Each structure stands twice: as structure tokens, then as C-alpha cells.
Amino acid sequence: MRGIVSYESHINKVGESAVDRVFMLGNTTFLLIVTIIILLPLIFIVAASFSSADAVIAGKVTLWPVDFSLLGYETIFEHKKVWNGFANSLFYTFFGTIFNVVMTIIAAYPLSRQDLVGRRVIIIAFIFTMLFSGGLIPTYMVVRDLGLLNTRWAMILPTGIGPFNLLIAITFFRTTIPPELYEAARIDGANDFRIFRSIVVPLARPIIAVLALFYAVNTHWNTYFQALIYLKDQDLFPLQLVLREILIQNTIDASMLIDIEDLVAREGLRELLKYSLIVVASVPVMLLYPFVQKHFVKGMTLGSVK
Amino acid sequence: MWLRIRRNWQLYVLLFLPVLWLIVFRYAPMYGAQIAFRQYSPAFGIEGSPWVGFANFIRFFNSPKFEPVIINTVVLSFYSLLVFPIPIILALSLNQVRSRMFRNSVQMITYAPHFISTVVIVGMLFQFLHPRVGFTASLANLLGQAPPNWMGDPGAFRHIFVWSGVWQEMGFGAIIYLAVLSTVDPALHEAAVVDGANRLQRIRYIDIPGLLPTAMVLLVLTTGRVLEVAFEKVYLMQSPLNLGVSEVINTYVYKVGLLSPILDFSYSTAIGLLKGIVGLLLLITVNHAARRTTGNSVW
Numbered sequence: 001m002r003g004i005v006s007y008e009s010h011i012n013k014v015g016e017s018a019v020d021r022v023f024m025l026g027n028t029t030f031l032l033i034v035t036i037i038i039l040l041p042l043i044f045i046v047a048a049s050f051s052s053a054d055a056v057i058a059g060k061v062t063l064w065p066v067d068f069s070l071l072g073y074e075t076i077f078e079h080k081k082v083w084n085g086f087a088n089s090l091f092y093t094f095f096g097t098i099f100n101v102v103m104t105i106i107a108a109y110p111l112s113r114q115d116l117v118g119r120r121v122i123i124i125a126f127i128f129t130m131l132f133s134g135g136l137i138p139t140y141m142v143v144r145d146l147g148l149l150n151t152r153w154a155m156i157l158p159t160g161i162g163p164f165n166l167l168i169a170i171t172f173f174r175t176t177i178p179p180e181l182y183e184a185a186r187i188d189g190a191n192d193f194r195i196f197r198s199i200v201v202p203l204a205r206p207i208i209a210v211l212a213l214f215y216a217v218n219t220h221w222n223t224y225f226q227a228l229i230y231l232k233d234q235d236l237f238p239l240q241l242v243l244r245e246i247l248i249q250n251t252i253d254a255s256m257l258i259d260i261e262d263l264v265a266r267e268g269l270r271e272l273l274k275y276s277l278i279v280v281a282s283v284p285v286m287l288l289y290p291f292v293q294k295h296f297v298k299g300m301t302l303g304s305v306k
Numbered sequence: 307m308w309l310r311i312r313r314n315w316q317l318y319v320l321l322f323l324p325v326l327w328l329i330v331f332r333y334a335p336m337y338g339a340q341i342a343f344r345q346y347s348p349a350f351g352i353e354g355s356p357w358v359g360f361a362n363f364i365r366f367f368n369s370p371k372f373e374p375v376i377i378n379t380v381v382l383s384f385y386s387l388l389v390f391p392i393p394i395i396l397a398l399s400l401n402q403v404r405s406r407m408f409r410n411s412v413q414m415i416t417y418a419p420h421f422i423s424t425v426v427i428v429g430m431l432f433q434f435l436h437p438r439v440g441f442t443a444s445l446a447n448l449l450g451q452a453p454p455n456w457m458g459d460p461g462a463f464r465h466i467f468v469w470s471g472v473w474q475e476m477g478f479g480a481i482i483y484l485a486v487l488s489t490v491d492p493a494l495h496e497a498a499v500v501d502g503a504n505r506l507q508r509i510r511y512i513d514i515p516g517l518l519p520t521a522m523v524l525l526v527l528t529t530g531r532v533l534e535v536a537f538e539k540v541y542l543m544q545s546p547l548n549l550g551v552s553e554v555i556n557t558y559v560y561k562v563g564l565l566s567p568i569l570d571f572s573y574s575t576a577i578g579l580l581k582g583i584v585g586l587l588l589l590i591t592v593n594h595a596a597r598r599t600t601g602n603s604v605w
Contacts (some may be wrong), residue, residue, distance in 0.1 A: 019504045027402050034396065037474065038416050041434050044441040048433070059443040059453065109319035111402050122321065125328060128557035131530065132586050134335025135578035136556075136570050138565040141352075160327045165600055179393035211431050222423035229564060240425045247429030248542050271439045279435070286419045293417060297428045301485040302404050 035058065049073070049275035053268030056275070073274030078287050082277070084235065085242035091218040092238055096156045100215040101208055101271050103161050108169030123170070130163045140229060154230035155238070165211055168299060172207040173200070208300035213292050217285060218242065241282055247274055313526040342576035358400060363578035366491045371558065382540070385468050390436075390528065392472055393479030398509055400480065413484075416477025428542040431470055432457055458549040467543060467552075471536065482524070483517055490558040492518045522602035530589030533581050555581045 041062075048061045074083055088293035107126075109120050133139070139158070148154040177200065183196045224240035231237060247252050254269055311318075318464070337352075342362055344355040366372055403409040419427075434441045435456045443453035456462040494512050503511070537556035544552045555577060563574030597603035 017504055019506070022506050027399050028408075031403065031408075032401055032478075035412050035415050038477070040417060040419075041430060041441070041473070044434060045430060056439050061439075062441065062444045062448065083470045089421055103324050103327060106320045108315075110321045113314070113317060116312060116314055116317055117307055121572045125333075126568070129328070129332045131589060132336075132582050133332070134339045135575055135582060137575045137578065138335035138341070139331070140340035140564065141338055141571070142331065146330075157327075158331050160331055161324055168515075169337070169551050173545065192314065192320075196316075196320065217421060222421075223538075224423070225541075226427050229404065229560075238424055243423075243429065244542065247425065247432065260602065265462055274433055275428065278429055280425050282422050287419060290414065292405070293414065296417075297481050297485075299479045 002150070006075050020238060027156060029228070045275055045278050048272070049279045051272070051275075053265060053272045056272045058266060059267035071269065071279070072272040075273050076276050076280055081234075081237075081242050082246075082280075085237055088119035088237060089239040091223060092155045093216050096159055096220045097212050097216045099156055100161065100165075100219060101158060101211050104165055104169050104211055105201070105208065107161060108166055109173055109196060109204075111166075112173035112177075113182075126163045126166055128243060136229075143230060145281075149230055150232045150236070152236060155220075155236075158226070158230075162215070162219065165214055169207055171202075173204070179201055204300075213295050214299055215231045217266070221285065239281060243277065246277060324423055327360060328502060332594075339575055339579050341572045341580045344572060347573040355598060358572075362573050363580060365573060366580070371553075374550065375558050376555055376557055378551055379533055379535060379556075381462060382467065382535050382554060386471065386535070387532065388470050389468060389529065390525060393476050395482050396476055397480040397483035397487060397517075398513055401513065402505060403465040404511070413477065416480070418477070420478035422474065423593060424536075424539050426540060427434045427470065427474055431543070433564070447550050451556065458545075458547050460551050463548040463551050467536075467540065471539075481557075482520060486517055489514060517604040518600065522596050522600050523604055526589065526593050526596050526604050529592045531587060532588065533585045 043063050044061070047063055048056055049069070050065035050068055051061045052067035052069040055061055055072060060066045079249050110116055111123055113119070119244050131302055134262055136180060143149060143154055146157075148157060181199060182195060185199060189197070207235075222240065224238070227238050228244075231241070250270075252273065320378065341352055343357060343359060344352075345358045345361075346352070346355045350356075400409055400412060403412070422430075433439065435454075437443055437453050437455035437458070440453075442456070442480065446453040456466060490512060495508055497510060498508050533555060535554050535556065537554065540552055540554055541557050541560070544557065559574050559578045559581070562570055562577065593603045
């Protein structure tokens with residue numbers, strides 16, 4: 001063991017020429033600049049969200065709050081529409097993710113079994129949907145004809161199975177559960193349902209975590225377009241649609257700004273509110289993110305092995 | 307074979323719901339796409355509406371919208387393809403870092419924007435670049451300059467679109483390459499060091515060739531989706547000011563099909579179908595070219 005360590009350090013010393021030291025300096029500088037560029041907009045948004053409306057409208061905020069104030073956040077917390085959107089998003093994300101994960105797992109397990117007749121055809125049928133789709137309108141017509149328009153179902157049922165996620169799950173089952181295990185269970189008299197319930201599902205916990213994350217963040221929490229086409233009723237809107245109204249279309253309930261008579265101050269609060277809203281909307285995922293980052297990386301790498 | 311099917315019948319029971327879902331939500335729309343060749347009217351339904359052949363496609367080719375929409379889509383997608391190597395550079399650079407803490411912090415920070423939703427990203431763009439309350443405005447105020455109004459400038463649209471995408475995804479895009487780099491045989495590096503190769507040379511002759519197969523596969527897949535653009539983001543960034551450069555196939559399909567006062571399902575479907583078929587052909591061609599030139603391909 002010690003031999004290996006000294007060999008390693010020997011390599012490092014030999015490899016560390018003057019050229020390398022210059023290179024490493026440049027490399028570190030490069031990464032620092034990249035990190036600063038990533039952080040800058042984030043810091044600015046947070047700083048502005050804690051500033052006063054006057055400072056925001058005067059364009060004084062750069063990287064630190066000016067005239068510290070919580071007015072933006074206070075105004076948001078009174079905005080019922082935002083909270084309604086939050087609740088709806090939680091609902092769609094929770095039930096949608098359960099639906100996605102269950103569907104993906106019950107599809108992936110049979111498709112990972114080499115002895116299943118027809119598995120290639122079905123896998124190809126799934127992969128083909130990654131390359132080609134019927135298109136926006138034909139899909140819309142199916143959802144309409146099923147009577148799902150403007151219902152909560154429209155946010156859940158069409159999402160079903162993501163082909164990429166299915167491939168990850170199939171790869172996982174194929175590489176982690178050896179065929180001998182099935183044979184052994186078979187000989188012990190277990191049928192396929194039994195094997196699925198007592199062997200596959202318990203072993204699948206890591207992949208279930210990865211899938212749940214992918215679906216929850218990518219398919220549900222962060223998307224808006226599905227809601228835009230399928231939902232009319234404001235009460236059903238997920239958070240992202242409410243955000244779109246306020247951040248992009250610039251429509252804010254006038255009642256929120258009613259106390260303020262001065263036009264400039266009103267404009268200031270309107271902008272300040274957007275900064276606070278951006279922070280509030282991103283905090284849930286950002287808080288989770290450091291804990292789930294590992295799983296995301298695992299999923300991405302699993303998908304690339306194939 | 308029948309014996310094997312019978313023996314595994316319970317597996318087919320498990321597969322039943324997923325396959326049913328696949329047929330209803332993915333293949334039924336493909337069947338419905340035939341309205342591209344009909345003049346669809348709700349009264350007659352999909353099968354009952356009269357056939358019109360390629361009339362809807364010809365109408366699109368002759369429409370004044372055809373040229374700008376196609377050009378915008380192609381320019382925006384190829385501009386997005388140009389920045390493809392950036393995550394690779396980031397991964398190569400991160401791979402050289404010896405301090406674990408520094409490396410982990412940089413990774414943690416650069417991955418973060420991936421988890422911000424599209425709506426919030428575009429909202430951030432509007433605020434950050436706002437001519438009055440944005441960061442650029444504050445900076446210009448500090449320097450005594452007139453604040454720029456980039457979001458209102460159609461000439462800036464493509465740059466903002468592409469580079470905000472780089473900002474959001476470069477860290478996350480580097481994950482795959484970092485994973486591949488960690489599988490490069492250390493013996494190769496040791497041998498290179500013994501031969502006197504410096505770090506730059508080792509990147510050039512060991513790391514980059516190691517990444518090439520993965521990069522090719524991802525490039526082929528990205529090219530196959532090139533006509534899709536990041537349409538949800540384009541749509542949010544659109545304003546009457548930049549419509550001349552920001553109207554792409556997908557936003558046009560959406561507007562014709564679901565937003566305009568006279569909804570034209572058939573016309574919209576025809577445009578979408580055209581895009582889908584061209585995209586598929588593009589993928590097959592690029593994949594073929596990649597296999598012939600580098601030996602790496604998706605299938």
C-alpha cells in the first residue's frame with residue numbers, strides 16, 4: 001500500500017513541470033470565472049428581493065441589498081393566487097410522480113427479462129417516441145376526446161413514461177439483478193408476481209429514488225406548457241403558470257398594489273415583487289438540490305452506460 | 307416460444323398498462339396525424355373529414371410565414387449547436403482539479419441553475435437585463451452610462467437565448483463527460499507522465515480521445531432534435547418586438563393550432579408533421595455520417 005502512495009506522489013512531482021504549473025493556474029482562474037458568472041445573476045436577484053422598492057426602481061441594486069426591506073416577500077405571502085399555484089403544483093408533482101414511477105417500474109422489469117418474447121419490439125416502440133411524435137395538435141385531440149381537458153387528470157395521465165427514464169430503469173434491472181436469482185426463486189415455487197413484489201421492488205429502491213427525482217423536477221414541478229394547453233380554469237393552474245402571468249406577462253392583481261397611490265412607488269413594488277417571487281419559487285427545489293444532486297448524477301451516468 | 311410466453315404470462319400482465327398508455331397517448335396521436343392530409347372539421351371527426359392530399363403542406367410552402375419561420379428555426383438551432391463543446395471544456399477543466407473541496411464547490415454551483423424552471427429563468431432574464439431595474443441598468447448607472455435595453459432589441463434575442471442556455475446547462479451537461487473521464491485508465495496517464503507529457507498534452511492525447519465516442523453520440527442525438535429548439539423558452543421570450551427573429555416552427559404550430567381565432571388543426575398538424583419527418587431524416591443522416599467518419603453512432 002505504501003509503495004503505491006509513494007509511486008503516486010512521485011508521478012505528481014515528475015509531472016509538475018513549469019508548463020503544468022502555469023496551466024493549473026490558468027485552469028483554476030478559468031473555473032473561478034465560470035463560477036462567478038454562474039453566481040452573479042443569482043446573487044443579484046436575491047439582493048434585489050431584499051431591497052426597498054425605491055432602490056429597485058432607481059436601479060441602485062447590484063450585489064448587496066439596498067435599504068433592506070421585506071416588503072416584496074410580505075406582499076407575496078398575501079397573494080392567494082401564488083399559494084393556490086403552489087398547492088396545485090404540489091398535488092400534480094406528488095400524484096404525477098407516483099403514477100410515472102409505478103408505470104416505469106412495471107414496464108421496465110418485464111422488459112429487462114431476457115426470456116420475454118417480444119421485448120425488443122416493445123422497447124423499440126418506446127424509443128421510437130423519442131425520435132418522432134404525432135405532434136402537438138393530434139396529442140391535444142386525444143386528451144380532448146378522452147374528456148381530460150381542464151381536469152387535473154390532464155396534468156398527470158399524458159406524462160406516463162419517459163423513454164429515457166425507462167431505459168435507465170431497464171439498464172438498472174439488467175445489471176443489478178442476476179438471472180440466477182429468478183431461477184432460484186422459480187425453483188422455490190415463486191411466480192412472477194411474487195418475484196416482482198418480494199425481490200424486484202425491494203432491490204429497486206435506488207432506481208425508484210432516481211426516477212422519482214427526474215419525474216418530479218423535470219416532468220412536473222418545473223414545466224408549464226402542458227398546463228398552458230390543457231387547463232383553462234385558473235383554480236387548477238400550477239405555480240409555473242401563475243409565475244408566467246406575473247413575471248412574463250406582467251399582470252399583477254391590482255388589489256395587491258392598492259394601498260400605494262404614487263405611480264412610481266407602485267411600479268417599484270411591482271418590480272420588487274417579481275424578484276421576491278423568483279426567490280420564493282426557486283427555494284423549494286434549491287433547498288432539496290444539495291441532497292439529491294448525487295442521485296441526479298447517478299441517474300445521468302446510468303443513462304449513459306446503456 | 308409459446309411455452310415461454312405462457313410461462314411468463316404474469317410479465318405480460320405487468321406490461322399491459324404501460325403498453326396501453328403507450329398506444330393511447332403516443333401512438334393514437336400518430337394515427338391522428340393523418341388529419342394533416344385532410345381538411346379536419348370537428349363535425350366529421352378524424353376519419354370522416356375529406357382528404358385533401360398535400361394541400362396543407364403546399365399552403366405552408368407558399369405562405370409568407372414559411373421563409374422566416376424556417377430560417378429562424380435553423381439559425382437558432384445551429385447557434386445552439388455551436389456551444390455544444392462548452393460542457394466538454396468544463397469537464398476537462400474540472401477533471402484536472404486536485405483539491406476535492408474546490409472541485410465539489412464548483413460542481414455544486416454550476417449544476418444549480420439546471421434546477422431552475424424555464425419560466426423563472428426567463429423571468430430572471432427580464433429582470434436582470436431590465437432597462438430600468440436590472441443588474442445591467444444598475445451597473446450602467448454606476449459607470450454613468452445609459453442603461454442598455456437588450457431584451458427589447460431583436461438583434462440580441464438569439465445571443466440572449468443561447469448564452470442563457472449555456473449559463474443554465476453547462477454544469478449539468480458536464481456530468482456525463484466527468485463520469486466518462488473517471489473511467490479513463492489511469493495507467494495511460496502514468497505512462498504518459500513517465501514519457502514526459504505535460505497536463506495539456508495528456509488532455510489532448512488521452513482525455514479528449516476518451517470523450518469522443520460519448521460526445522459523438524450526444525451530438526447525433528442533439529442534431530436529431532435540432533428543429534425542436536427549446537421551444538418552451540422561446541415562447542416565453544417572445545415579444546412583439548422580437549417576433550421577426552423568434553418565431554420558430556413549434557411556436558408557429560402552437561399559435562396556428564390552438565391560439566388563433568380560426569383554429570386550423572389540419573394546417574398546424576401538417577407543419578408539425580413536416581418538422582417531425584425532417585427531424586427524423588436528419589437524425590438518420592447524421593447518425594450515418596458519424597458512423598462512417600468516426601465509427602461512433604447511436605445505433
